[in-house]
Amino acid sequence: MERRVLKTSSTFSPEVIDAIQERAELGRYIIRGYGALRNVPRLDDLVFLTASLTRFPLEGYREKCNTKTLLGTRCAKRPVELDVPITIAGMSFGALSRNAKVALGRAATLLGTSTTTGDGGMLAAEREASSKLVYQCLPSRYGFNPKDLKQADAIEIVIGQGAKPGGGGLLLGQKVNKVVAGMRTLPEGVDQRSPSRHPDWIGPDDLKIKIEELREATDWEIPIYVKMGATRVKDDVKLAVKSGADVIVLDGMEGGTAATQSIFQEHSGIPTLPALVQAVEALQEAGVYGQVQLVISGGIRSGPDVAKALALGADAVSIGTASLIAMGCNKPVYIEDYEKLGTEPHHCHHCHTGLCPVGIATQDEDLMARLPVEEATIYVANYLQSLVMELQSLTRSCGKSDVHNLEREDLVALTLEASAMAKLPLAGTDFVMGQ
Amino acid sequence: MSEQVLLDQVVLDCADFSTREINHQLKTLAAEGITQVELLNPAGRHNLAVGVNAPLKIRFRGAVGYYCGGLSDGVEIEVLGSCGWSVGENLMSGSITVQGNASANAGATAHGGKICILGNAGPRAGISLKGATLIVTGNVGYSSAFMMQQGRFIICGNAGPSLGDSIYDGEIFVGGEIDSLGADARLEPLTEEDWHRLKADLNPLGLSAEQCNFKKIVCAQELYHFKAKDFSKWKDAY
Numbered sequence: 001m002e003r004r005v006l007k008t009s010s011t012f013s014p015e016v017i018d019a020i021q022e023r024a025e026l027g028r029y030i031i032r033g034y035g036a037l038r039n040v041p042r043l044d045d046l047v048f049l050t051a052s053l054t055r056f057p058l059e060g061y062r063e064k065c066n067t068k069t070l071l072g073t074r075c076a077k078r079p080v081e082l083d084v085p086i087t088i089a090g091m092s093f094g095a096l097s098r099n100a101k102v103a104l105g106r107a108a109t110l111l112g113t114s115t116t117t118g119d120g121g122m123l124a125a126e127r128e129a130s131s132k133l134v135y136q137c138l139p140s141r142y143g144f145n146p147k148d149l150k151q152a153d154a155i156e157i158v159i160g161q162g163a164k165p166g167g168g169g170l171l172l173g174q175k176v177n178k179v180v181a182g183m184r185t186l187p188e189g190v191d192q193r194s195p196s197r198h199p200d201w202i203g204p205d206d207l208k209i210k211i212e213e214l215r216e217a218t219d220w221e222i223p224i225y226v227k228m229g230a231t232r233v234k235d236d237v238k239l240a241v242k243s244g245a246d247v248i249v250l251d252g253m254e255g256g257t258a259a260t261q262s263i264f265q266e267h268s269g270i271p272t273l274p275a276l277v278q279a280v281e282a283l284q285e286a287g288v289y290g291q292v293q294l295v296i297s298g299g300i301r302s303g304p305d306v307a308k309a310l311a312l313g314a315d316a317v318s319i320g321t322a323s324l325i326a327m328g329c330n331k332p333v334y335i336e337d338y339e340k341l342g343t344e345p346h347h348c349h350h351c352h353t354g355l356c357p358v359g360i361a362t363q364d365e366d367l368m369a370r371l372p373v374e375e376a377t378i379y380v381a382n383y384l385q386s387l388v389m390e391l392q393s394l395t396r397s398c399g400k401s402d403v404h405n406l407e408r409e410d411l412v413a414l415t416l417e418a419s420a421m422a423k424l425p426l427a428g429t430d431f432v433m434g435q
Numbered sequence: 436m437s438e439q440v441l442l443d444q445v446v447l448d449c450a451d452f453s454t455r456e457i458n459h460q461l462k463t464l465a466a467e468g469i470t471q472v473e474l475l476n477p478a479g480r481h482n483l484a485v486g487v488n489a490p491l492k493i494r495f496r497g498a499v500g501y502y503c504g505g506l507s508d509g510v511e512i513e514v515l516g517s518c519g520w521s522v523g524e525n526l527m528s529g530s531i532t533v534q535g536n537a538s539a540n541a542g543a544t545a546h547g548g549k550i551c552i553l554g555n556a557g558p559r560a561g562i563s564l565k566g567a568t569l570i571v572t573g574n575v576g577y578s579s580a581f582m583m584q585q586g587r588f589i590i591c592g593n594a595g596p597s598l599g600d601s602i603y604d605g606e607i608f609v610g611g612e613i614d615s616l617g618a619d620a621r622l623e624p625l626t627e628e629d630w631h632r633l634k635a636d637l638n639p640l641g642l643s644a645e646q647c648n649f650k651k652i653v654c655a656q657e658l659y660h661f662k663a664k665d666f667s668k669w670k671d672a673y
Contacts, residue, residue, distance in 0.1 A: 027663025141544040141563060145527055146486055146506040173660055185546070185565045185584045187604055190659045195582060199562040200502075200521040200543035209481045209501045213524070216458050217486030217506040 019262075029263060031170050033095075033351025033361060035163050035256040035299065035321060040271040042254065042299060043308040045418030046411045047427060050397040058396035065392040066402040069316050071293045072154055072223020072246040075215070079223055079246075080132060080154050082316065083112025084388050085403060086306055089251075089297050089320035090136045090156060090227070092118030094171065094180040095258030095351065096324075097368040098125060099376065100360045103327060105129030106373070107380035111388070116156060116318075119169065119194060121183050122148040134225065137214065139168070139195040142184035146217055154247070155214050156225040157207070159240075160196075162255025162272070162298040164264040165229025169194035171259050175354035177363045204239040211244045225249050230275030230298065231268070237282035247293045249318060250279050254299025256321035258361060259352030272298040272309075274421035280313030289313070303390020310391075311406035312422065319384075326383035327376040328358040334370065444471040454482050465489035479519065484512055490529070504531045523550040526567055539576070542569040545586070551640060558595065561588045564605060570636060580607050580652075581617065589636055591647050601672050602654045608633060610647025618672035621655040 008014065022030055051057035058065065072079040088108050093101050095118065106129045108115040114132035117123075121143020127133055135152035137144060149155065160166060171192040181188040201210045211224050226240040227249035237248055252272025257265070269275075276296045283289040296309050297318035309317050321329070332345035337357035341350045351361035359371035395403045398410045412427040413419035419426045420433035445464055449457055457474070461484060464472055471492040477483055481500035484493050488508040495503070498516035505524035510531075514522075517535030526545040536554035543559070545567035552560075552569075558576030561569045566585040574592035580599045586606075593611035600617020607620075608629070616622070629651060633644040657668055 027666060028661055028669075141525060141565070144525060144544070145546065146488060146508055146525070147527075149486075149506065187659070190603060191661060193582075193601065193658075195563070199559070199582070200524050200540045206501070206520070212454070213482045213485050213502045213505050216455065216482050219459070219462075219486075220455065 029261045031172065031259055031352055032262050032265075032349045033256070033258050034265075034349035035254050036265045037349070038266055040254065041415065041417040041421055042271060042273055043305045045273070045415045046308050046413055046422060046424065048304075048307070048311075048394055048398060048410055049412060050394070050410075051399040055399040057399050058401060060393060060396055063396065064401060065395050066404075067388060067392065069404070071295070071316060072225070073293070074223070074246040074288075074291055075220065075244070076154075076223040076246055077221045078153075080114060080134075082114060082132070084384070085310060085314075085316035085391075086111070086384060086387055087113050087134075087295065087316055087318045088115035088323055089255075089318040090116035090118040090134070090158065091320055091324075092120040092258065093123045093126065094118075094120040094142075094175060094184065094363070095361060097356075097359055097362050097371065098123065099368050099371045099373050100324070100327065101126045102129045103371070103373050103376035103380055104323060105133070106377040107323075107384060108132070110377070110381045111384045113384070114153065119171075119184075120180065121145070122151070127151055136227075139198045140184070141199070142186075149214070149217055152218070152222060154223045154225055155218070156227050156249060157210065157214070157245075158227045159236075160229035160231075160251075161227065161257065162229045162251030162253050162269055163257035164260040165231045165253075165269045166196060167260060167264045167268070168196040169257065169260050170352075172352050172354070175352070175363050180363055204243050207240070207243040223247055225295070227251060229253075229255070229268075230270045230272070230279075233270070233275050233278035234282040234285075237279050238286050241283065241286045241288050241292055245292060247295060247315075248279060248283070249295040249297065250275055251318075252276070252296070252298025255297055256324075257351075271421075272296060272300070273418065276309060276312050276314055277422050283313075303387045304394060306387055306391045307394040307403070307406060308411060310403055311408060311410050313408070315404070319387075323380055323383065324360050327360060327379045328371065329356075329360050331358055334358065443469055444473065445469050446473045446475065448475045449478065449480060449483075450476045454480055457483060458485055458487070461487050461491065461493065462489070465491040477516070481519065484510065488527075498535065504529075517554065518552075522552075523548070523567070526550065536573070537571070541571070542567055545569065553640065555592065560590075561586075561607075564588060568636065570640070572640065572642060574611065577614075578617070580605075580620075583607070587632075587636070589633065591637070591642065599652050599654075601658060602652075604654055607652040608649045609652065610649050613650065613652075616652065618668050619655045619658040620652050623651045623653045625649060625651045 069082040069085040109131040116134040132153045134154045138158045173189040223246035225247040226245035252275045253269035293315040296314040301322045334357040356362040359368045413424045477495045487510040492511045494513045500519040504512045508527035510529040512531040514533045521540040523531045528547045530549045532551045537552040537556040539557040541556045541560040542550045544563045546565045549568045552571045555573035556571045560575040560579040564583045564586045568587045570589045572591045577595035583602045588607045591610040596614045597617035599620030
């Protein structure tokens with residue numbers, strides 16, 4: 001009998017074979033939720049040079065470490081004051097369940113930080129739950145209206161997001177139930193094709209006028225953020241600054257989404273690490289660093305991620321997918337339901353189907369009931385709290401009493417790629433890749 | 436002093452104020468019970484009468500720029516001239532009448548109320564219209580009613596290429612020629628009710644619906660859900 005040898009092709013791996021056959025069945029591109037599945041250079045590839053003899057650490061349990069953060073100081077009468085430099089990113093009601101949105105709002109309120117609306121407009125319960133709410137102005141303008149605008153604490157004009165820069169979303173009809181369709185003025189059950197650009201302006205010259213319109217509508221009270229997916233970061237950031245943005249929100253390619261073409265997630269945009277470095281350089285070159293604040297997002301998961309982002313020059317970070325994971329996304333419960341979706345815990349990215357086993361990315365009332373608001377609030381609040389503690393610990397260990405005093409010289413790179421992208425020395429050397 | 440008060444009516448000269456001051460004045464005057472404001476010399480300035488949420492009658496004597504009346508609710512605006520991009524953007528209720536022509540994106544994403552352009556409108560008129568009534572007595576440019584979701588769009592003249600591309604819902608009426616329909620838009624016969632409503636919309640503007648050979652365009656609903664056999668339609672959809 002011939003010996004049976006199994007060899008995996010590196011060109012046609014099992015994943016590639018599955019993807020080809022899925023396309024053959026569907027006749028279209030593959031749509032899914034979550035973010036990029038591929039490995040990219042990330043903040044993990046940096047480490048802190050914490051205090052020893054040349055630097056003096058602060059006492060962890062005795063000496064204070066400030067985390068207060070101010071966003072939108074450029075033009076607004078009322079900048080956003082946060083107790084911590086960690087915000088909740090925009091995620092729509094429609095993509096997420098009502099319970100998930102309310103829990104995110106309550107958890108953010110407990111931590112003294114902000115949460116953000118999303119495609120679909122402002123949910124009344126979300127406004128009530130969130131002490132500070134950023135109202136997104138998206139290309140679709142679903143549910144966007146002046147009444148809600150006046151209730152916002154900041155406005156975020158969304159140019160794009162890290163998971164799909166340059167592309168629109170595609171929320172499949174199974175999630176567009178009566179309530180979601182009503183908020184978005186769409187026929188119930190229709191596949192919602194979100195536009196990739198704003199309907200009423202094109203380019204940065206128009207954006208400047210658009211920003212002024214929003215300021216006029218809100219009497220110049222609240223800051224205007226501009227959120228972009230990370231691609232040509234330097235030019236985009238400079239143009240957003242020139243257009244009048246108070247805050248730049250930059251989303252790296254590790255950022256998540258409710259539903260889009262898989263090709264965008266895997267093959268467009270640049271990772272958060274180099275995006276952040278270029279954004280800081282752009283603000284410095286434009287002469288507005290410190291005047292226009294920078295919020296970085298895309299795959300931020302831990303206190304060290306937050307600390308490294310701040311050390312590289314961000315004013316705050318924004319967290320999306322990780323906050324959902326904190327409340328139970330991909331948790332090993334309701335295993336049979338994961339199996340029905342053709343997946344399993346830790347590997348699920350079926351947000352687009354509306355059949356989320358843990359009740360987060362769904363509009364099904366029975367599934368949503370699996371996510372009690374109070375429990376989800378505690379999980380997210382605990383998670384955020386742990387990030388702050390980790391951030392403070394690292395800051396103190398670098399000898400600093402304010403998280404915003406972390407700086408580039410506190411970091412070195414572990415890999416050549418990270419050294420080149422972050423423009424930091426390789427650990428143990430004076431060598432900066434590419435310089 | 437350029438501010439004149441005639442009983443419940445105020446006249447402002449825009450040349451004397453910044454845009455921010457003009458909009459502040461409009462909101463303050465409305466709160467004080469003034470019902471009509473006449474604005475002189477708008478000079479094509481952007482963002483005039485933005486975010487006004489009172490039943491204030493505002494008349495601009497001259498051309499206005501981008502976003503005139505944008506993000507407003509309940510206001511009544513008349514422009515005795517032409518307007519720039521996105522007049523009445525995201526209007527919630529009320530009315531905007533432009534005596535001249537409109538540039539691109541007239542009535543973009545407007546949720547409610549009525550926007551009347553008594554001239555021609557540029558490309559992408561009624562883009563993502565969400566429930567308002569948009570009337571253009573002249574012609575409209577390419578990709579008008581792109582991604583329209585709800586509402587009524589009445590064009591008495593001709594429509595450019597790709598009218599109603601990727602429309603979800605709502606009704607478009609065209610009195611002149613249509614260069615081409617966009618993906619998922621289709622013609623449908625007019626009903627008696629349609630003619631009745633067209634008369635009701637056009638008569639107040641001094642126009643007769645019967646003088647136009649109206650055609651009705653609605654959503655063909657072929658892009659509601661992807662089917663592999665419809666690939667050619669999706670391929671050509673914007």
